Amino acid sequence: MIVTDIKPVQEVLDALGGYRKVFVVGCGSCATASRTGGEEECTAWLQELERSGKEPAGFFVPEETCHVFLLKSMIRQSEAAASADAFLVLACGAGIQAVSAATDKPVVAGLNSMFLGTTYRAGEFLKYCSLCGSCVLSSTAGICPVTRCPKGLLNGPCGGMVNGMCEVDNTVACVWVDIYERLKSRDQQKSMTRINKPKSAGNARHRKVEPQRIARKAHP
Amino acid sequence: MKTLSEAIRHREFVVTAELSPRKGTIVANFIKTVHALKDKVHAINITDNQRAVMRMSSLVASYLVLREGVDPVYQITCRDRNRLALQSDLLGASVLGIRNVLALTGDHPSAGDAPEAKPVFDLDATTLLQTIGKLNTGVDLNDHPLKGATSFFAGAALTPQTSPLEPALLALERKIHAGAQFFQTQPVFDAGAFASFMEKIAAFRVPVMAGILLLHSAEQAINLNAHVPGIKIPDVLIKRLAASPDPHAEGIDIAAGLIGELKQSAQGVHIMTVGQEKDIHSILERI
Ligand code: SF4
Ligand code: SF4
Numbered sequence: 001m002i003v004t005d006i007k008p009v010q011e012v013l014d015a016l017g018g019y020r021k022v023f024v025v026g027c028g029s030c031a032t033a034s035r036t037g038g039e040e041e042c043t044a045w046l047q048e049l050e051r052s053g054k055e056p057a058g059f060f061v062p063e064e065t066c067h068v069f070l071l072k073s074m075i076r077q078s079e080a081a082a083s084a085d086a087f088l089v090l091a092c093g094a095g096i097q098a099v100s101a102a103t104d105k106p107v108v109a110g111l112n113s114m115f116l117g118t119t120y121r122a123g124e125f126l127k128y129c130s131l132c133g134s135c136v137l138s139s140t141a142g143i144c145p146v147t148r149c150p151k152g153l154l155n156g157p158c159g160g161m162v163n164g165m166c167e168v169d170n171t172v173a174c175v176w177v178d179i180y181e182r183l184k185s186r187d188q189q190k191s192m193t194r195i196n197k198p199k200s201a202g203n204a205r206h207r208k209v210e211p212q213r214i215a216r217k218a219h220p
Numbered sequence: 221m222k223t224l225s226e227a228i229r230h231r232e233f234v235v236t237a238e239l240s241p242r243k244g245t246i247v248a249n250f251i252k253t254v255h256a257l258k259d260k261v262h263a264i265n266i267t268d269n270q271r272a273v274m275r276m277s278s279l280v281a282s283y284l285v286l287r288e289g290v291d292p293v294y295q296i297t298c299r300d301r302n303r304l305a306l307q308s309d310l311l312g313a314s315v316l317g318i319r320n321v322l323a324l325t326g327d328h329p330s331a332g333d334a335p336e337a338k339p340v341f342d343l344d345a346t347t348l349l350q351t352i353g354k355l356n357t358g359v360d361l362n363d364h365p366l367k368g369a370t371s372f373f374a375g376a377a378l379t380p381q382t383s384p385l386e387p388a389l390l391a392l393e394r395k396i397h398a399g400a401q402f403f404q405t406q407p408v409f410d411a412g413a414f415a416s417f418m419e420k421i422a423a424f425r426v427p428v429m430a431g432i433l434l435l436h437s438a439e440q441a442i443n444l445n446a447h448v449p450g451i452k453i454p455d456v457l458i459k460r461l462a463a464s465p466d467p468h469a470e471g472i473d474i475a476a477g478l479i480g481e482l483k484q485s486a487q488g489v490h491i492m493t494v495g496q497e498k499d500i501h502s503i504l505e506r507i
Pocket of ligand 1: 129130133147
């Protein structure tokens with residue numbers, strides 16, 4: 001799921017600027033699980049808007065906010081939403097943009113989108129994937145160096161590894177040592193001498209040919 | 221004095237020094253230092269924004285070294301440049317007459333003086349070595365033909381005293397497959413441990429220059445142990461520096477002693493003096 005972080009209150013208030021009547025949109029999927037955009041967080045923002053001299057218009061928490069058609073129909077059906085000057089969205093970047101696509105009104109981001117996380121247990125998320133567009137997990141023992149090595153190295157470990165820990169943060173294991181150990185447990189460590197080719201910049205910013213839209217038909 | 225590649229080919233005991241470009245545009249002292257090292261070392265390594273601290277370009281500084289009649293080892297990291305910039309800088313270096321390149325991954329920007337910088341790492345040391353190999357054969361990374369090939373002598377870095385050792389050895393083997401022709405190591409402080417490391421990699425038959433870091437006080441040594449990843453200065457050396465009435469001279473003695481011992485196991489030494497380049501002369505005199 002997409003793991004998000006709550007933006008500082010002041011940053012959001014600055015972005016709301018002169019808009020008086022604000023409608024809050026949460027998200028019933030990732031942001032609820034992230035504890036950043038569920039009912040509780042929406043209610044807290046309504047109170048914050050009140051305190052800051054604004055007029056909270058109301059809120060809803062769509063099942064999944066990253067769904068333009070769903071958002072369009074929810075906004076259409078809500079008088080409170082229709083009366084607002086602006087929307088404050090507590091969802092990931094895809095959710096915020098869905099709201100932005102579903103309304104002509106200004107939209108303000110309430111969250112920072114962090115990463116595609118693996119849920120370890122409720123409320124605890126591991127930064128495991130950065131949606132790079134060409135997955136290497138089959139050749140790295142199912143452990144992602146693109147995301148979990150701070151340099152994103154495809155051929156590690158680098159010389160900064162000390163006692164199995166990472167140069168950048170000595171409280172975190174070097175992911176290439178993790179990969180090595182996993183391979184060794186299967187007696188496949190020799191495969192590490194194979195050179196992983198440089199990646200295509202993939203889904204990184206500014207790529208010219210990228211899937212702007214993927215359309216798939218439902219199974220009959 | 222032979223160039224680095226000639227000296228290695230003739231199996232001479234090679235001595236290289238390391239110099240960082242200045243942070244700024246005044247290069248008079250830099251050139252003076254290079255001049256003082258002329259005919260004392262086979263080559264001078266020029267660091268590339270070492271420890272992610274911004275300085276003058278290593279390419280230009282390498283050219284300044286060459287212009288003084290000293291063989292430069294142009295260090296190039298993957299931290300600040302993508303594959304286009306790396307290759308075009310390498311073509312430029314070749315035209316300037318630079319022959320030795322040390323291909324490095326590079327420290328993460330978080331270690332340096334612009335920690336908010338975007339880390340590039342489009343290539344890594346291994347794929348950069350492969351790229352240099354291709355440029356040497358007259359094509360670029362994507363196999364597009366070049367008008368004129370390069371003829372680089374490419375090397376890489378090595379951490380002999382790391383643990384766990386096996387993943388680092390696998391990475392070393394990979395760098396050799398990628399075309400590394402020589403290695404320069406992180407600082408070595410234990411000649412015995414280094415010799416047994418060299419036995420482990422004997423089958424690869426690659427020339428290795430052991431890193432020598434000049435120590436000048438016990439405090440500095442303690443500081444290095446605490447702050448520089450991978451540096452392990454043994455207590456005996458720290459005690460020697462602490463007990464000495466002239467720790468500076470003691471440091472030179474330690475370095476010279478280590479070099480003497482390493483003559484058995486290493487193809488040469490790579491001396492890092494961090495600003496005390498004038499001491500290289502004293503070290504070499506004492507071997
Ligand atoms: S290789 Fe790419 S797609 Fe696969 S887990 Fe890593 S970031 Fe995600
Ligand atoms: S120590 Fe390991 S995880 Fe850290 S940057 Fe180097 S290769 Fe990546």
